[in-house]
Amino acid sequence: MNWNGRPLTSHQVIIESIAATTTRTGLTVRAELDPGTYPTGTRISKAELNALPLDRHHWHGDWNYTLHPRPPPPPPQPPPPGPGTTPFAHPALTGLTPDAWNHLLTAIHHQAGDPDRPRQLNLAEETLITILSLRHHPLPAALAHLFAVTPSTIINAQNRTWPHLLQAGYPTEPAGPRLRTLADLTAHAQAHGLTLTPKPAC
Numbered sequence: 001m002n003w004n005g006r007p008l009t010s011h012q013v014i015i016e017s018i019a020a021t022t023t024r025t026g027l028t029v030r031a032e033l034d035p036g037t038y039p040t041g042t043r044i045s046k047a048e049l050n051a052l053p054l055d056r057h058h059w060h061g062d063w064n065y066t067l068h069p070r071p072p073p074p075p076p077q078p079p080p081p082g083p084g085t086t087p088f089a090h091p092a093l094t095g096l097t098p099d100a101w102n103h104l105l106t107a108i109h110h111q112a113g114d115p116d117r118p119r120q121l122n123l124a125e126e127t128l129i130t131i132l133s134l135r136h137h138p139l140p141a142a143l144a145h146l147f148a149v150t151p152s153t154i155i156n157a158q159n160r161t162w163p164h165l166l167q168a169g170y171p172t173e174p175a176g177p178r179l180r181t182l183a184d185l186t187a188h189a190q191a192h193g194l195t196l197t198p199k200p201a202c
Contacts, residue, residue, distance in 0.1 A: 083109040084122025088146075092192035093185075094131050095175055107168040108161070120149050126157040130165055133158050136179040136188075145182050148199040 003017035011033050018031040053071075057064040083105050094101055108127055121129070129143055140151035147154070179185045182196075189196045 082114070082123075083127075084124045086122070086124045086128050088189075088194070088196060089124065089128050090189065090192065090194045092189060092194060093135070094128065095135060104165075104168055104170060108164045111164045111167055112161075120153055121147060121157055123161075126161045127165070129154055130158045130161040131170070132179075132185075134162075134165075134170075135176040136185070138179050138185055139181065142180065142182040142185060146185065146196060146198050148201045 002020050003014070006013070006017065008014050008017075015031045015033055019029050021027070021029045053068040055066040055068060056062070057066070089096075089098075089101050091097060091101075096104065105124055105127055109123055112123060114123075119126075125147060129147065132138055132143065140154040143154045144151045177188065179188050182198075186196045
């Protein structure tokens with residue numbers, strides 16, 4: 001109605017005519033030229049239209065609606081936790097060079113994957129606990145104090161990891177002095193330049 005009978009001689013005339021629109025209830029209009037170019041002939045499916053975050057107004061919702069910004073995409077999922085680490089994986093305790101330890105841990109992680117639920121011990125710790133049990137026969141209570149868990153958690157870790165050790169080819173024959181207590185383990189580690197500091201309790 002604003003531009004009824006007025007020659008639309010330029011974009012500016014069109015914009016000014018639209019922006020001059022008012023109503024008795026106080027409607028104001030802001031109009032500006034979009035200089036962008038858009039391909040023609042693009043077809044939008046009903047599914048795409050229905051997926052738009054439209055809030056249709058009560059009066060003539062097909063004409064009057066609010067188009068909300070799309071919510072930001074969810075953040076990318078963090079990578080799997082992986083096997084983790086343990087500072088106690090020393091050749092004096094594992095009987096393995098650092099490269100051999102990493103190779104073994106990678107093989108076990110490939111078999112076991114990542115746990116479906118959080119555990120008190122990561123895979124590296126469970127692997128080391130099992131190796132210590134095979135090589136040095138410490139009491140579960142000694143390892144429990146070292147890793148700040150209960151003896152039953154130590155036993156469960158051994159039972160869970162031992163089959164993966166076998167499959168990865170780790171020798172299961174006892175090899176090394178018997179270190180039954182935490183004091184025995186600590187003294188043996190210190191003799192090889194390793195300090196065993198128990199983990200803090202969670």
